[in-house]
Amino acid sequence: MRTRERWLFLAALSLSEGATAEPRDAHRMTVFADVDDDDDDGRTDGTQAALTTRAQKDIFWMDGPPRVFGLLGSPNARWVMGNKPWSGGGKPHGRVGVQGLAAGTITVEVGGAPFRLDVVETMALDGRGARVDLASSHATISRQLPSFLGSDQAGEEPDPDSVRWLLAGPIEALPEDVVLVSLRPDGTRIDRLERVALEPTGCPPGTTPGLACRTTALIRATGDQVDRAHPESAARSLRAEVGGRIEIVAAGRKAAAIRVGGPRATALGAIERLRARLRLHVLRGSRSGMPAIGGDDAGAKALARLEVDVASGLWGQCGIHFGPLAALDVAVREPPPPHLLAVGCEIGMPATGGELRFVTSGHRIRVPTQPGRSPVEVARAVALAVEAHGLTALVSVNARTGPSALRTADVLIRRPDGTLGEIVPDGVAPLSSDPSLSACLGEVDLADGLSHFSDADAPAGTVEERALVKAYEDGDPTTIDVFIVPAFSGAGRIGESFIDEPGSSIQNVVILDRAAIRAGARSFALAHELGHVLLDLPGHPDDFGVDRPSALMDADAADPSIFGPRRLVIDECERAVRQSGPGVAVPLLELWPMTTRSKALPAPHEP
Secondary structure, eight states: OOHHHHHHHHHHTOOOTTOOEEEEETTEEEEEBOOSOTTOSSSOGGGOSSOOTGGGTTOEEOSSOOOOBOOTTOSSEEEEETTEEEOSOSOOOSOEEEEEOSSEEEEEEETTEEEEEEEEEEEEEETTSOEEOTTTSOEEBOOSOTTOOGGGSTTSOOOTTOEEEEEEEOGGGOOSEEEEEEEOTTSOEEEEEEEEEOEEEOOOTTOOTTOEEEEOOOBEEESOHHHHHSTTTGGGEEEOOTTSEEEEEETTEEEEEEEEESOSOOTTOOOOOEEEEEEEEEEBSSTTOOBSSSSSHHHHHHHHHHHHHHHHHHHGGGTEEOOOGGGOEEEEEOOOOSOEEEETTTSBOOOOSEEEEEEETTEEEEEEEOTTOOHHHHHHHHHHHHHTTTOEEEEEEOOOOTTOSBOOEEEEEEOTTSOBOOEEOSTTSOSBOOSSSOEEEOOOOGGGOBOOOOTTTTTTOOHHHHHHHHHHOOSOTTEEEEEEESOBSSSSOOEEEEOOOTTOSSOSEEEEEHHHHHHGGGTOHHHHHHHHHHHTOSSOTTSSSOOOTTBTTOSSOOOOSTTSSOBOOHHHHHHHHHHHSTTSSSOSEEEOOSSTTOOOOOOTTOO
């Protein structure tokens, strides 16, 4: 090759923004096969007849007209002009580039002199050696302890969620090591694993003879920082997020990328990504007082979002996410006024005759109770009496508790402008003069801690809990409300949840206190309580079974180490979809597509 022609060729092949090529010498250059899916259409970029701007990310662009021949009909690379493959005919217009397609070597000519173009292809293999398609499939958050790292440890089953990165190509073109980078869905970096060694290995079946292969050890994706940082896992783990990506970088250039999703193999099929919508309410200890966490309003919102981010990382084991943090609905709220009259309080008994008396918005309300009438019937009479004064009254019927003969009911009062009303006793007269049918004000006083339910009244909750939750619920059964209070009354309780039980007036609600947030990785209280709601699980798997302290849903584990409560199993992922996923009567989980070809999960009753 004459000096001038070599210079023209190298100038033509100089990299533009987004190119992925590695110059080796004046007669050889390496590009990476474009076998991933940068535009999220579920198809390999190198197979597309028209390339979107994002799908052009891995094209090796030239700064001038090509002076190279020999790509036509090659299975290893193709010309691209503009946004479409180019046959090479006619005068080129617009920029021209080379797109790698498959591992191999192409000999091209520049002015009659030979020039080698090496194509290196990146593959992802799971713990059992099966290929994971970079375009149509995804990497998965590991659900196992780092000690189960598969074939790298004799006698142990491979981790099906780990991935081994394999590079195939001409031996001279293969790098000695790579860098792994994990990204959030918005492209911001989460984690980076430097100098991941590539060791020689046999090539997979179907690889072109004469090519060589190198591979990394099995690399785990994890949603938990403690799991990532443990000495046993630090060199082979990468913190990742469902909906984000893992990129493999060689010689400073992106070689390939794969999306991160849920389990690839379940009884319901592959789980890509599901989203649950949360509403967070951080309560002040008193009116105009400090919020339960964070020190001030900004700190409270930031800390609440951080807790949700941690929960998303853990539930990523099942492909479940709680949405972008910036879009999270977080509010700092004052304890509500006594806007709720509990007819029957916490024990529902029929009336024997008497009267309910109270004052709201300056109106004196008096409602007689006829013998034999139920708490629900009396509550409806109270609502009519309140509405006669131009106010709004809603009757909310509670689930029957253990010691109750009948269901109780709450009357929720609002002013004409929609703000919460306020109920006060009528002088010194009792709220109820009926000897069997009691009435209580729903007063939320967080100075002495929130009164929490016991086993007996768990289906309905305490009057104080009902007054708090019903003040701020949005009426949307497909959202999960999370309340963070300064403390629970008594000792030992840091979190609780209300699941979707028949007849319950409080459903899909989680309540945590400051101690739950402070406990952090010892118990992952928010993720645990959300599990009760998503799994529709009132108890714990170890209540009557084998104790698994490493399980997220363990009843009593408190361990901040890697062996603490953070693991989910496939059965729990499947149960979450069956109980709360798309297709159920009240879905808490919606499909959150990662590609334009994402498929809906089967209906819960299908195998």
